[in-house]
Amino acid sequence: MSSADVVAAVMFAAITLYAVFAGADFGSGMWDLLAGSTQRGAKTRRLIDRAIGPVWEANHVWLIFVLVFLWTGFPRPFGQIMRDLAIPFWLVGLGIVLRGSGFAFRKFAPDIRSARIMGIMFASSSVVTPFFLGTIAGAIASGRVGTGAVDDETIWLSPTSLVGGVLAVATCAFLAAVFLTAEADRARDIELAEELRLKAFFAAAVTGAIALAGVIPLRNDAPTLFDGLTGRGAPEIALSTVAGVATLMFLRRRELRRARVSAVIAVAAIVLGWGFGQYPWILVDTVTIEDGAGNSATLTALLVASGIAAIIITPALVLLFRLADENKLAH
Amino acid sequence: MSPEHLLIADALLPARNQMALSLGAHIILACFGMAMPAMIYVLHRKGINGDDAALELAKRWSKIAGVLFAIGAVSGTILSFEMGLLWPGLMEKYGDVLGTAFALEGISFFVEAVFLGIYVYGWDKLDPRKHILMLLPMVLAGISGSFFVVSVNAWMNSPAGFTEVDGVVVDVDPLAAIFNSAVPLQFLHMFFAAYMVAGFGMASIYAGGWLRGRRGRLQELGILVPLTFAAVLTPLQPVVGHFAGQRIADEQPIKLAAIEGLAETEERVPTVLGGIYQDDELVGEITVPIPGLASFLAQNSFDAEIVGLDAVPEDERPPVNIVRFSFQIMVGIGTALVGLVAVAGWRWRKRRDTFFESTWMLRGIAVSGVAAVVAMETGWITTEVGRQPWIVHGLMRTEEAVTDGDWVWYSLTGLIIVYLLMGLAGFGVLRSMSKRWAAGETDLESPYGPSRLTADELDISDHDAVEVPA
Numbered sequence: 024m025s026s027a028d029v030v031a032a033v034m035f036a037a038i039t040l041y042a043v044f045a046g047a048d049f050g051s052g053m054w055d056l057l058a059g060s061t062q063r064g065a066k067t068r069r070l071i072d073r074a075i076g077p078v079w080e081a082n083h084v085w086l087i088f089v090l091v092f093l094w095t096g097f098p099r100p101f102g103q104i105m106r107d108l109a110i111p112f113w114l115v116g117l118g119i120v121l122r123g124s125g126f127a128f129r130k131f132a133p134d135i136r137s138a139r140i141m142g143i144m145f146a147s148s149s150v151v152t153p154f155f156l157g158t159i160a161g162a163i164a165s166g167r168v169g170t171g172a173v174d175d176e177t178i179w180l181s182p183t184s185l186v187g188g189v190l191a192v193a194t195c196a197f198l199a200a201v202f203l204t205a206e207a208d209r210a211r212d213i214e215l216a217e218e219l220r221l222k223a224f225f226a227a228a229v230t231g232a233i234a235l236a237g238v239i240p241l242r243n244d245a246p247t248l249f250d251g252l253t254g255r256g257a258p259e260i261a262l263s264t265v266a267g268v269a270t271l272m273f274l275r276r277r278e279l280r281r282a283r284v285s286a287v288i289a290v291a292a293i294v295l296g297w298g299f300g301q302y303p304w305i306l307v308d309t310v311t312i313e314d315g316a317g318n319s320a321t322l323t324a325l326l327v328a329s330g331i332a333a334i335i336i337t338p339a340l341v342l343l344f345r346l347a348d349e350n351k352l353a354h
Numbered sequence: 355m356s357p358e359h360l361l362i363a364d365a366l367l368p369a370r371n372q373m374a375l376s377l378g379a380h381i382i383l384a385c386f387g388m389a390m391p392a393m394i395y396v397l398h399r400k401g402i403n404g405d406d407a408a409l410e411l412a413k414r415w416s417k418i419a420g421v422l423f424a425i426g427a428v429s430g431t432i433l434s435f436e437m438g439l440l441w442p443g444l445m446e447k448y449g450d451v452l453g454t455a456f457a458l459e460g461i462s463f464f465v466e467a468v469f470l471g472i473y474v475y476g477w478d479k480l481d482p483r484k485h486i487l488m489l490l491p492m493v494l495a496g497i498s499g500s501f502f503v504v505s506v507n508a509w510m511n512s513p514a515g516f517t518e519v520d521g522v523v524v525d526v527d528p529l530a531a532i533f534n535s536a537v538p539l540q541f542l543h544m545f546f547a548a549y550m551v552a553g554f555g556m557a558s559i560y561a562g563g564w565l566r567g568r569r570g571r572l573q574e575l576g577i578l579v580p581l582t583f584a585a586v587l588t589p590l591q592p593v594v595g596h597f598a599g600q601r602i603a604d605e606q607p608i609k610l611a612a613i614e615g616l617a618e619t620e621e622r623v624p625t626v627l628g629g630i631y632q633d634d635e636l637v638g639e640i641t642v643p644i645p646g647l648a649s650f651l652a653q654n655s656f657d658a659e660i661v662g663l664d665a666v667p668e669d670e671r672p673p674v675n676i677v678r679f680s681f682q683i684m685v686g687i688g689t690a691l692v693g694l695v696a697v698a699g700w701r702w703r704k705r706r707d708t709f710f711e712s713t714w715m716l717r718g719i720a721v722s723g724v725a726a727v728v729a730m731e732t733g734w735i736t737t738e739v740g741r742q743p744w745i746v747h748g749l750m751r752t753e754e755a756v757t758d759g760d761w762v763w764y765s766l767t768g769l770i771i772v773y774l775l776m777g778l779a780g781f782g783v784l785r786s787m788s789k790r791w792a793a794g795e796t797d798l799e800s801p802y803g804p805s806r807l808t809a810d811e812l813d814i815s816d817h818d819a820v821e822v823p824a
């Protein structure tokens with residue numbers, strides 16, 4: 024493996040972590056949206072607030088990491104992506120701003136009415152943001168970036184992009200439902216946990232169905248990716264399927280900690296499957312990882328930076344999640 | 355002009371305005387993000403040693419910091435998008451030169467975000483001695499993060515760490531790019547500015563409250579602690595600024611010429627206060643020349659020669675008046691703030707028992723926050739506009755870097771609206787927090803129940819609710 028490959032692998036690992044951790048945060052926002060009226064939804068919303076309050080900013084930084092790795096490691100493909108996909112990126116940016124400020128503000132809002140508006144802003148942008156992120160992934164994975172088809176709207180509204188968007192939304196909802204069920208159970212709110220467990224079960228089934236059905240349109244729309252997913256990426260896709268089924272089983276048996284683990288595996292595997300399926304392209308069908316890479320000294324520097332990051336960030340994140348898990352972070 | 359050229363020129367103006375708006379907004383939040391952890395640390399330490407008012411203040415400020423950090427993070431994300439969306443030409447060519455600093459900055463963000471989460475949500479749950487320690491990584495990450503991001507800006511002023519052969523970048527040296535010659539002074543100046551903005555900013559809120567009759571131990575601390583941070587650094591800021599000016603004289607003489615409004619290369623150049631630069635000279639009713647000062651600032655000698663704008667062709671000169679006004683506002687405010695801390699320091703030493711009785715001093719403190727923000731913003735305008743027309747000094751013009759997208763006016767309009775609303779909402783939220791505190795209420799547990807609804811009314815089972823002391 025060349026150092027460009029390693030940098031790409033690190034970047035993909037960061038994408039996977041973002042998908043899992045921020046995915047659960049986005050999904051929590053979706054369940055917030057569906058929690059019902061102020062009175063009825065209060066319990067769920069309070070659970071969500073506690074579950075993601077302390078962690079969402081740390082989870083968000085993975086996205087920054089991915090961007091920085093992309094522009095530093097692969098400057099020209101990065102430029103091409105930003106040129107071609109400006110519109111979905113702006114929509115993602117808008118979603119991120121409304122989501123972050125809505126979440127931060129609603130807790131301290133002056134009155135119920137404005138809290139509700141901010142809450143709705145937070146919750147609805149939690150749906151919009153992953154959708155457009157998914158369309159971006161779909162545009163890259165289907166080989167549309169860098170082909171000069173910028174004016175063609177299908178560049179980010181193609182079947183593959185739509186599959187990407189819908190799948191991203193479903194995945195987030197699925198992850199969050201499983202996480203929140205475990206969270207409610209741990210808080211010994213049995214009633215809420217049961218309610219969420221049902222939702223998780225439903226979300227898992229729907230997500231699985233979308234993921235499997237989603238492969239079909241790829242055959243014509245994104246042949247390179249389709250070949251990759253059924254070839255190099257096949258083991259990951261299989262793993263994801265198994266883990267997804269296992270999650271359903273664990274949910275049924277109320278083995279919630281295990282359900283949490285298998286849900287993470289199911290989502291991580293599908294993202295990694297995309298990565299393996301797309302290899303060796305950075306922009307599918309146009310630029311390979313090797314050709315798109317920046318200066319070799321910079322790649323080395325990025326790897327050193329990743330090492331430093333691993334040493335510094337891992338213990339910090341472990342501490343954060345451990346404290347959150349021990350219920351030491353709440354108010 | 356060819357139609358293509360027009361299109362590019364079309365994107366340049368809104369793109370620059372958009373960058374200025376988003377950076378100008380982000381930087382204010384970033385200042386608080388950088389400097390508040392240290393101030394909260396001092397208060398929290400006092401609190402652990404038995405000062406209840408200080409502990410309460412630390413708690414309140416951590417909540418404020420939490421809100422500010424959240425909007426700092428989202429506005430920072432917008433900036434990261436904009437680096438590529440607005441300036442793809444810059445990133446495509448130089449992304450692998452300037453990017454390493456951003457990667458290291460990312461690590462700092464992680465550390466800040468993790469420990470902020472732990473600190474803000476750890477009240478009353480974590481062991482107090484461990485809890486307070488969570489601030490220290492944030493203090494350090496604030497320093498390192500701002501260093502690395504300012505390093506990128508400094509690199510644009512003083513590019514280093516690569517060679518260019520036929521317009522292609524080769525031989526990148528990431529460390530040399532990060533530690534370029536502009537970074538030490540720019541970083542120090544920015545770092546001090548951040549502590550001044552946050553220090554004067556927080557103090558001014560409590561000074562304003564004091565003048566309106568909100569007086570007590572809490573308000574005293576709310577003025578004294580941040581003011582002390584700001585007061586220590588304020589006298590040093592002009593010194594650092596002076597050295598920054600010398601660096602410009604060496605490396606970006608045209609920026610200096612714009613700052614001074616100097617048309618032709620001259621010796622013993624005065625600094626002229628006021629006036630407008632028109633047709634190669636400074637005109638105006640009130641212009642106050644201070645003989646030799648510009649020469650002194652640039653070269654440490656009142657007789658030194660300074661390069662004038664005529665040293666380069668017209669299309670390589672920045673817009674002089676914007677740069678000059680901005681610079682003079684910054685320096686003016688900087689001088690006034692030195693005066694303010696001199697007065698406050700003197701009173702503190704000689705008249706401590708009547709320190710809070712000087713209405714004039716308190717009025718000064720009450721406006722110092724806004725003044726510091728203005729100084730910082732005008733400082734950045736000096737730096738950024740003074741670098742024009744270059745995005746990378748001497749190597750790449752800004753119009754070469756800008757996107758050819760036709761959406762920039764829309765994104766600019768959208769950003770103005772969104773940031774305006776966000777600013778208003780943020781202001782409303784901070785006000786409501788302060789009102790609630792003043793009334794002795796605390797925030798309610800449920801996100802949708804901040805006002806009259808109590809936990810009982812919302813029928814929340816209170817299995818593990820935390821008691822928040824009033």
Ligand code: HDD
Pocket residue numbers: 511536539540541543544546547550551591592593594595596598599602684685686687688689691726727729730731732733734735736737738740
């Ligand atoms: C509280 C804010 C503040 C205050 C009081 C001052 N400055 Fe400043 N100045 C900044 C905040 C700032 C800044 C916003 O932080 C800048 C923009 C870029 C930078 O590195 O610092 C800056 C830039 C900047 C530059 C341009 C640097 C460059 O382009 O590389 C010069 C020459 C000075 N300053 C000089 C001064 C002098 C002589 C001051 C005397 C009072 C002064 N500044 C006060």
Ligand code: HEM
Pocket residue numbers: 370371373374377378380381441503504506507731734735738739741742744745752
């Ligand atoms: C945070 C403080 C900063 C402020 C307030 C600020 C302000 C500005 C302003 C006013 C402009 C517009 C210049 C013009 O219209 O002529 C600008 C442009 C720009 N700045 Fe900064 N800047 C800051 C820091 C930075 C940093 C740290 C970077 C890089 C990492 C940066 C990158 C840019 C870029 C790429 C442009 C657009 C190109 C240009 O017009 O030169 N800025 N900034």
Ligand code: HEM
Pocket residue numbers: 080083084087380381383384385386387388422423424425426427428429430431432433434437463464466467496499500503504544
């Ligand atoms: C082009 C310039 C810039 C970019 C691309 C940028 C990017 C970012 C990003 C992505 C974040 C969010 C990190 C998170 O998720 O927590 C952030 C936050 C932050 N940035 Fe910037 N930034 C820029 C300019 C600056 C400057 C000039 C400073 C200070 C000198 C600064 C200081 C901070 C700090 C302290 C934070 C932490 C969050 C906060 O306290 O608000 N940034 N920035």
